[in-house]
Amino acid sequence: MSEQLSNIPTVETVGISPGVGILSIFRYIKYKPWFALAEYVDNAVDSYLKNKQALDDTYWGYQLMIDIELNVEENYIRISDNAAGISGKDLERALRMAVRPPDRSGLSEFGMGMKAASCWFSPKWSVETQALGDDVKRKIVFDVQRIVEEDTSALSTNPSPSVMGHHFTNLYLGDVYSMPSPHAVAKIREHLTSIYRDFLREDKFFDAIVITVNGKRLKYKAPSALVAPPHNDKTAEPIKWRKELDFTCAGGQRVTGFAAIYSTAKTKEAGFALLRRGRVVEGSYDEPYRPAKIFGAPGSFYSQRIYGELHIDDFTASFTKDGVQWEDGEDDFLNCLKAALKAPGIDLLKQANGMRVKELAGGKDGGQDEKSGKGGQPGGEDDTANGGKTTGHQPNPAPSGSEEKKEGAAPQPPDSSNGDNSKPTGKADVSAKGSQPKITEVHTLSATIDGISWRVYLELSHNPAHTDWMTISKSCIPEGSPTNANERLLGVRVSLNHPFTIKYCGIEPLQLAPILRLGAAFALAKTLAQEGGSAHSSVLMDYVNELLLKL
Secondary structure, rough: OOOOOOOOOOOOOOEEEOOOOHHHHHHHHOOOOOHHHHHHHHHHHHHHHHHHHHHHOOOOOOEEEEEEEEEOOOOEEEEEEOOOOOOOHHHHHHHHOOOOOOOOOOOOOOOOOOHHHHHHHHOOOEHHHHEOOOOOEEEEEHHHHHHHHOOOOOEOOOEEEEOOOOEEEEEEEEEOOOOHHHHHHHHHHHHHHHHHHHHOHHHHHOOEEEEEOOOOOOOOOOOOOEEEOOOOOOOOEEOOEEEEEEEEOOOOOOEEEOOOOOOOOOOOOOEEEEEEOOEEEEEOOOOOOOOOOHHHHOOHHHHHHEEEEEEEEOOOEOOOOEEEEOOOHHHHHHHHHHHHHOOOOOOOOHHHHHHHHHHOOOOOOOOOOOOOOOOOOOOOOOOOOOOOOOOOOOOHHHHHHOOOOOOOOOOOOOOOOEEEEEEOOOOOOOOOOOOOOOOOEEEEEEEEEOOEEEEEEEEEEOOOOOOOEEEEEHHHHHOOOOOOOEEEEEEEEEOOEEEHHHHHHHOOOHHHHHHHHHHHHHHHHHHHHHOOOOHHHHHHHHHHOOOOHOO
16 A cells, blocks of 8 residues: 555645534434434445446445444444545535535435534544545544534544545444433334435345445335225225325425225324335334324224335425425325325225224235334345344355354354354455455454453454454344353454554455454453453553554
């Protein structure tokens, strides 16, 4: 890797004024955490769609990987993606207040999302990025209080040399104001699955977009519509109670989509999802759009059985993209929707009001998730062997008798309390077009300290967005990992793209062995120091990650 920065000055800054005073106000926006996180997903998906051909050409089987990590223990959020990144010439536009992008046809249109969401989450945050085709990465730190108090007009981009071909954006939000609880993280996963359903459908993007939250992949499974005879004619042939919709409102706004009936009551999920440019802006998961003009009073048969999706691209979304700016047009929209539901063909409203589950013969929908009651929306729950944790394409199975474990297979406990059980649970698959592996590998090491057995899972990451040499994260512990009595698990990510790893370790197993042990030792030392009352263990690791770049 070159020690010189190519074609850029040693010191580079970007202007962020005017309007920096608004940064402190963003904290008080009425975001919900899933819509705030959706701002980052929007940017990544938008970058992917606008640079799809160039990204697809980087290596065979390219997937857009968006990884959201909510680290409760360390009180930070990290969002990384391998889309096209932000170039040096676009950084100023991206970081200044309310500067709209030149192409507003996609998911990034207001020029506020990343800044607003970041300031809502955190008082000090950073964005690190490298654009496709650049050999320079840049990192900009936003200390909101300092910027506002000093009326800062420009920030350093801290340019540094990087590997040509890398492309990523990495957001780090520290000292989060209100970190979601584990229960809230599960709900965030459900909402994001619902919000990005159109991009997660296997029949639409063919597995090209992968979103994970704390290591669990989001997968959307659409519910199946009721198949049953009309409620007033039990002898008739069963029909599928789903209706395609296409109507135009008085203001010229075209609406398309569908409406359908659940086979059994779904109190939480029944209702409409309103999508704009393929992304839900209102009506995600258990907060469906359920206007009284269509659904009647809460608890009515309509409000428990009718569901659907409506694409409303001709309407405007709020700047936080969590609602529709109707501009006095909602009543007309609802009148048109109600007429479409009752139009010739099948009358969904009449069927939903008249049907009774106990009267349905063969009408039970086997596609519904009756046990969980989630109406076919298992947000983040994957039925693959790895229980939802994914890092891209699945590796080829190891041959019979091989010591190599399949990705996601339940790791076996180490044979000894201080042994090395560093067999990988995943196999790096090098592509035909490039050398970027499409999955990570996980190794295990074990040790006994003060009578407590530790099993350390070391995830070897090829993701350029993982710019720290070592990170401690529960998301690196494989799903379903067994534990023994008096044993604790620790997840650690080691970046194989870090300059320190590349220069001194290479990628051969014997060369990697020392760095694995070093990473495990640092992680254990930090964890034990923190649990022992040390207030500065996190700061120590921050310096280690920084100094390994400079020494």
